[in-house]
Amino acid sequence: MNVLPQALDAGNLRQIAQSAYRLRQARATMIVIIACAVGVIAGALVTGMSWLVQAMHWLLFDLPTGARLSAMFSLSHPTQALVPAVGGALMGLSILYLRRYRFRAPIDPIEANALHGGRMSLTDTFIVGLQTIVSSGFGASVGLEAGYTQVGSGIASWAARTLGLRRSDVRLLVGCGSAGAIGAAFGAPLTGAFYGFELVIGVYSVANVAPVLAAALCASLTATLLGAIQFPIEVGAPSPIPPTHYLPFILLGLAAGGVSIVMMRLVTLTEELFKRISIDASLRPLMGGCVVGILALVTPQVLSSGHGALHRELAMNYGFTVIAELFLLKLLASAVSIGSGFRGGLFFASLFLGALFGKIFAVATAVAAPSLTIDPTMAAVVGMTSVAVGIVGGPLTMTFLALESSGDLTLTGVVLAAAIVSTVLVREAFGYSFSTWRFHLRGETIRSAHDIGWMRSLTVGTMMRSDIRTVDAEMTLEAFEKEFPLGSTQRVVAVDEHKRYVGMLIVADLYAERPDEASGTASVGSFAKYQDTVLVPSMNVKSAADAFARAGSEELAVVADLTERRVVGLLTESHLMRRYAEELEKASRDISGESLGSVMGPG
Structure with missing residues (x-):
C-alpha cells in the first residue's frame, strides 16, 4: 500500500505551506533585527573614524577647533605642506609590511558581493580602514567613504557568516553595512539605502527594502546621537527652475x-x-x-x-x-x-x-x-x-x-x-x-x-561524470564492435597507450559511417572526433558552454590538465544547461525573496 499520496493530501500541504510561511516571516524579522544592529555598529564606526581624522587635521595642520582643513584659505605654515609626504611614508611602510607577510589585495563590498557571496575578511576590513584614516588624516586628496563602507560591510559580513546565514542573506547584510555607513556619513538614510541597493547589492528588491532602510536609519540616528561630524550637503531653499x-x-x-x-x-x-x-x-x-x-x-x-x-x-x-x-x-x-x-x-x-x-x-x-x-x-x-x-x-x-x-x-x-x-x-x-x-x-x-560568483563556483569539476568508458585508440574496428555492440552505449573516449585523450568515439556514427571497404583491422582512433576540444575541471559554466558551442558536440571529455590530457570525466551539454538553469532560478528567487511560504501564503 502506497501511503505517500495519502500523506500529501490537501490538508498536509496547507500545513506545510503555513509552516514555511511562519518560518519565512521569522527569518525576515531576524534579518531586520540583525540589519539594525549592523546599522548601529556602522554608525558608531563612522563616527569614530570621522572624529579621528578630524582630530588629525586639527593636530597636524594646526587648525582652530571645529575648522575644516579644505575650507582654509592657506596653510598656517609652509612646512605643513610636508604632512602629506609623511602620510605617504607611512603608507609605504604599510605596503612593505603587507608585502612581507604576503597579504592579498583587500576585497571591497562590491567585489565581495559579485564574486564571493558576500564573504569579506575582517583583516582586510581593518587594513583598509587604517590606511584610509592615514591617507585622509595626513591630507591626501581622497575620501573616507571607501573606508566607511569597507568597515561597515566587513563587520556585517563577519556577523552574517558567524550566525551561519545563507549566501543571499550574507550579501544582503553586506549591502546593509554599506548603506549604514553612507547614511551615517551624510546624515541621509535614503541616500545610504540606495547606495546599498545600486552599488553593493546590485539590484533593488521589495524583499530587501526593510533591512536596508532599517540599517541606514539606525546608522544615521546612531551617528547623530554620538555627535558625529556629519557632512550634510546644505543647498538651502532653491529658486524656481524655469x-x-x-x-x-x-x-x-x-x-x-x-x-x-x-x-x-x-x-x-x-x-x-x-x-x-x-x-x-x-x-x-x-x-x-x-x-x-x-x-x-x-x-x-x-x-x-x-x-x-x-x-x-x-x-x-x-x-x-x-x-x-x-x-x-x-x-x-x-x-x-x-x-x-x-x-x-x-x-x-x-x-x-x-x-x-x-x-x-x-x-x-x-x-x-x-x-x-x-x-x-x-x-x-x-x-x-x-x-x-x-x-x-x-x-x-x-x-x-x-x-x-x-x-x-x-x-x-x-x-x-x-x-x-x-x-x-x-x-x-x-x-x-x-x-x-x-x-x-x-x-x-x-x-x-550583481552576483555572478555562483557561475564561477559552478565548475566542470562539480558537474562532470567520473564513470567514463575508455578504449585504446589502437583497438581495431572488429574488436570495438565486439566490445561495444550497437545500442550498448552512446559514446566512448579513445586514449593512447599513456592514457592521454585522443578523441571521442560516437558509437552509432562508427557503425553508420564506416566505409564498406574499411578493414576490420583499422584502428578506431582514425574515427575519433573533437580531438582538440576538451574541458578541464576548473572551467566555469560559461566557459564550458562556449566550448560546447564551438565544438557542436553533445558531450565532451574532461581532462585533468591541458598538458597531460589525462581523462578524468565526461560532461553532457544537457546536464550543464540544466544545472545552469537551476542555479539561475535559485539566484532569481534569492533576489525576489520568493519562497514556498510567499507563494502559497499564510492560509
Missing part, C-alpha cells in the same frame, strides 16, 4: 559624464606613470604626498576629501578663474593621490569636482547665451550629482542625496534627468564606474555587484 533651464541642465549632465570619464582615465594614466618610474611601490605614496603638498601651497582646498571646500563653494560665488583653477588642482591632486597608492575613494572628491564644474558651466552658459541666466548654486548641485554618478555610479543614490539636501522635488527631477544622461554616456562611451573600472584593469569582468 522650463527653459531644463535643456541646459540636461546638457550639463551630458558634459559632466564626459568629465567623469576624463577623471577616471586620468587616475589610470597617473597610476601607470608611477608604475613606469623604476621606483618601488612603497616609495610612490611618498612621491605622491610631495606633489599633493606642493599643490596645497597654492590652496589647501585640494587636501583630504574636500567637505569644507564644498560647503564654502556652495555658499559663495567666486570668479571663473578661481573656480577653474581650483577644479584643475583638485582633479590633479585626487589623481596623484589615488595613482601613487594612497588608500581612499573618489566619492566626495567627485561631488566637489562636480560642484565646481557646474559653476563653470553656469558661467560659460551666461557668456554663450546672455539672456539665459542659470543659478550657479543649482548648476553646482546638478553638476555635483552628475559627475558623481559617472564616477561612483548609482543615479538614484545621487538623486536622493540632492533631495535630502535641498528638500525640493523640482530640483530632484532635474537632477535625476541629468544623472540619467550622465549614466548613459559613461556606460556607452566607457562602460564602467570607477570601482568596476579598477576591477577591469586587474583582469576581472564584473561591471556591478
Whole structure:
C-alpha cells in the first residue's frame, strides 16, 4: 500500500505551506533585527573614524577647533605642506609590511558581493580602514567613504557568516553595512539605502527594502546621537527652475559624464606613470604626498576629501578663474593621490569636482547665451550629482542625496534627468564606474555587484561524470564492435597507450559511417572526433558552454590538465544547461525573496 499520496493530501500541504510561511516571516524579522544592529555598529564606526581624522587635521595642520582643513584659505605654515609626504611614508611602510607577510589585495563590498557571496575578511576590513584614516588624516586628496563602507560591510559580513546565514542573506547584510555607513556619513538614510541597493547589492528588491532602510536609519540616528561630524550637503531653499533651464541642465549632465570619464582615465594614466618610474611601490605614496603638498601651497582646498571646500563653494560665488583653477588642482591632486597608492575613494572628491564644474558651466552658459541666466548654486548641485554618478555610479543614490539636501522635488527631477544622461554616456562611451573600472584593469569582468560568483563556483569539476568508458585508440574496428555492440552505449573516449585523450568515439556514427571497404583491422582512433576540444575541471559554466558551442558536440571529455590530457570525466551539454538553469532560478528567487511560504501564503 502506497501511503505517500495519502500523506500529501490537501490538508498536509496547507500545513506545510503555513509552516514555511511562519518560518519565512521569522527569518525576515531576524534579518531586520540583525540589519539594525549592523546599522548601529556602522554608525558608531563612522563616527569614530570621522572624529579621528578630524582630530588629525586639527593636530597636524594646526587648525582652530571645529575648522575644516579644505575650507582654509592657506596653510598656517609652509612646512605643513610636508604632512602629506609623511602620510605617504607611512603608507609605504604599510605596503612593505603587507608585502612581507604576503597579504592579498583587500576585497571591497562590491567585489565581495559579485564574486564571493558576500564573504569579506575582517583583516582586510581593518587594513583598509587604517590606511584610509592615514591617507585622509595626513591630507591626501581622497575620501573616507571607501573606508566607511569597507568597515561597515566587513563587520556585517563577519556577523552574517558567524550566525551561519545563507549566501543571499550574507550579501544582503553586506549591502546593509554599506548603506549604514553612507547614511551615517551624510546624515541621509535614503541616500545610504540606495547606495546599498545600486552599488553593493546590485539590484533593488521589495524583499530587501526593510533591512536596508532599517540599517541606514539606525546608522544615521546612531551617528547623530554620538555627535558625529556629519557632512550634510546644505543647498538651502532653491529658486524656481524655469522650463527653459531644463535643456541646459540636461546638457550639463551630458558634459559632466564626459568629465567623469576624463577623471577616471586620468587616475589610470597617473597610476601607470608611477608604475613606469623604476621606483618601488612603497616609495610612490611618498612621491605622491610631495606633489599633493606642493599643490596645497597654492590652496589647501585640494587636501583630504574636500567637505569644507564644498560647503564654502556652495555658499559663495567666486570668479571663473578661481573656480577653474581650483577644479584643475583638485582633479590633479585626487589623481596623484589615488595613482601613487594612497588608500581612499573618489566619492566626495567627485561631488566637489562636480560642484565646481557646474559653476563653470553656469558661467560659460551666461557668456554663450546672455539672456539665459542659470543659478550657479543649482548648476553646482546638478553638476555635483552628475559627475558623481559617472564616477561612483548609482543615479538614484545621487538623486536622493540632492533631495535630502535641498528638500525640493523640482530640483530632484532635474537632477535625476541629468544623472540619467550622465549614466548613459559613461556606460556607452566607457562602460564602467570607477570601482568596476579598477576591477577591469586587474583582469576581472564584473561591471556591478550583481552576483555572478555562483557561475564561477559552478565548475566542470562539480558537474562532470567520473564513470567514463575508455578504449585504446589502437583497438581495431572488429574488436570495438565486439566490445561495444550497437545500442550498448552512446559514446566512448579513445586514449593512447599513456592514457592521454585522443578523441571521442560516437558509437552509432562508427557503425553508420564506416566505409564498406574499411578493414576490420583499422584502428578506431582514425574515427575519433573533437580531438582538440576538451574541458578541464576548473572551467566555469560559461566557459564550458562556449566550448560546447564551438565544438557542436553533445558531450565532451574532461581532462585533468591541458598538458597531460589525462581523462578524468565526461560532461553532457544537457546536464550543464540544466544545472545552469537551476542555479539561475535559485539566484532569481534569492533576489525576489520568493519562497514556498510567499507563494502559497499564510492560509
